[in-house]
Amino acid sequence: MDTRERILDAATRAMRDLGVARATTKEIAKAADCSEALLYKHFSSKEMLYNAVFRERIPVLKEASARLHANVGKGSLEENLTAYALAAVRLYKDVLPLAGGMFADPMLLDVMRASFASTGSGPHQAVLALARFLRAEQRRGRVLARADPDAAAALLLGACFQRAFFEHLVELPDDADRFAADLVSMLAPALIA
Amino acid sequence: MDTRERILDAATRAMRDLGVARATTKEIAKAADCSEALLYKHFSSKEMLYNAVFRERIPVLKEASARLHANVGKGSLEENLTAYALAAVRLYKDVLPLAGGMFADPMLLDVMRASFASTGSGPHQAVLALARFLRAEQRRGRVLARADPDAAAALLLGACFQRAFFEHLVELPDDADRFAADLVSMLAPALIA
Missing domain, CATH: 1.10.10.60 (Homeodomain-like)
Incomplete structure (x- = not known):
């Protein structure tokens, strides 16, 4: 090496x-x-x-996102989103000790911000990718026409991100799988056709 | 002093x-x-x-939460939730440089975790308080009977929390008010009676 x-x-x-x-x-x-x-x-x-x-060592949501996009139009949308949400909780939990640490050092935060800006990358890309997936399902009629894919993606991934944050700070029941399923069930009447 | x-x-x-x-x-x-x-x-x-x-210097969501609870059964639920979500984005943005910093030091994280556990407090209390508000509106018939207040609260506050995180790291349009309104509009068909 x-x-x-x-x-x-x-x-x-x-x-x-x-x-x-x-x-x-x-x-x-x-x-x-x-x-x-x-x-x-x-x-x-x-x-x-x-x-x-x-940029080079932190696992990102790309794999879970690729699995999701490979399933456009296939299987149960509710189940696909639940599996993705659970993967997101686990990945965010793993990444948070590093990502949170950036905030401890304003100089490091500046470097990261400039680096994301110059490459058009950043953690928000995961939400954009989820919104693209929902739009693809919307074109197939599996996501409701009235649904807003950007807002739905922000709601689902945001809840996973904050859950991961809480898991580091407070004792929660070991039920991230049920948590992910409950999020998708709650969203479903506003999202899934 | x-x-x-x-x-x-x-x-x-x-x-x-x-x-x-x-x-x-x-x-x-x-x-x-x-x-x-x-x-x-x-x-x-x-x-x-x-x-x-x-514990003593960081602003918390208590004020926005108190405003929300004072409005149970009053005015437009969609508008009340949008105002709360916008307040949450702003407060989380202000608090993140400090809250994130905890993750830079595992010893500090341990102290915080023990302190939250011994007092039954912690950042998850904001989600529980929002869920209580939604349950109170559900009893008044203003939140749909089929809605899950815990999941709805996790979705809404989670999206606000992650948005605040993104605002520190990447250049986003200055439209947190529209963002908050879009979240509530997206949730509304699954949440609001």
Whole structure:
């Protein structure tokens, strides 16, 4: 494995285990078995290293989203959305310790914001992708014509995101699957044809 | 103003301006015009200080929630929910730099979790309060009998929470009011009698 990859792996572990606030480039370099000088040859600052971790090491909703899009027009829409919502709760729960950590450091937040802006990427892309899926189902008549795909996507993914946040902070029953099903059932009369 | 209050104010400012990762008790003590030793007489650790900031200085949804509950059975339910959702987006946006920062430090997260558990409090209380409001409207026949107040509350507040998160990270149109109205319109056929 090349040095850059080793540094990224070590940084990801340190950010998860120690937190964004406590992980230092010194420790990351040590864990990657390289010098701090070499680390800074690959990443110009701690912020740029973190940015690379966010862009290259953090699991995203793309896989669950691809599964969803592969099922346009197929099977039960309610079941497809429930499976997607459950995957979203789990992924957001996994990602939040890192994503939340960005807020601990305004400089890191600035770097991330500039990076998302320059590449047209960002966490909101998941909501746009879900809205595209709902629009495709709407064209097939499986989503109600009166439904607003953007608002429906924001409601469903937003609830999954906040649930994941709560799971880190308070003791909740271990029923994310029922939670996901309840969300989709609640939305269904306004969404599903 | 007594020392404890001065320290809490200085810590809140430092956490907002420098971020949870960069704010130090040394700087906080200096800004509060006291010694670090005195700071530690009031708060046994940096984590306990941050915990007190979260519990005593962070605006919560209680006010918007109280307005909502004062309007049970009154006016347009759709308008009442839209005003609440807009207030939630704004409050969550204001609070996220601090709330997100907790995730940068696993020790701080542990302290917060224990503190929420011992007092039965936490950010999920806002969703429970919204669900109580919807249940009260359901008893008056203004919310559909088939609607699930818990799921509806999770959908609406979750979307507001995630929107606030996105607003910190990516450039979005300045239309949180339309966003809030669209959420409620989307939910309405499944929620409002």
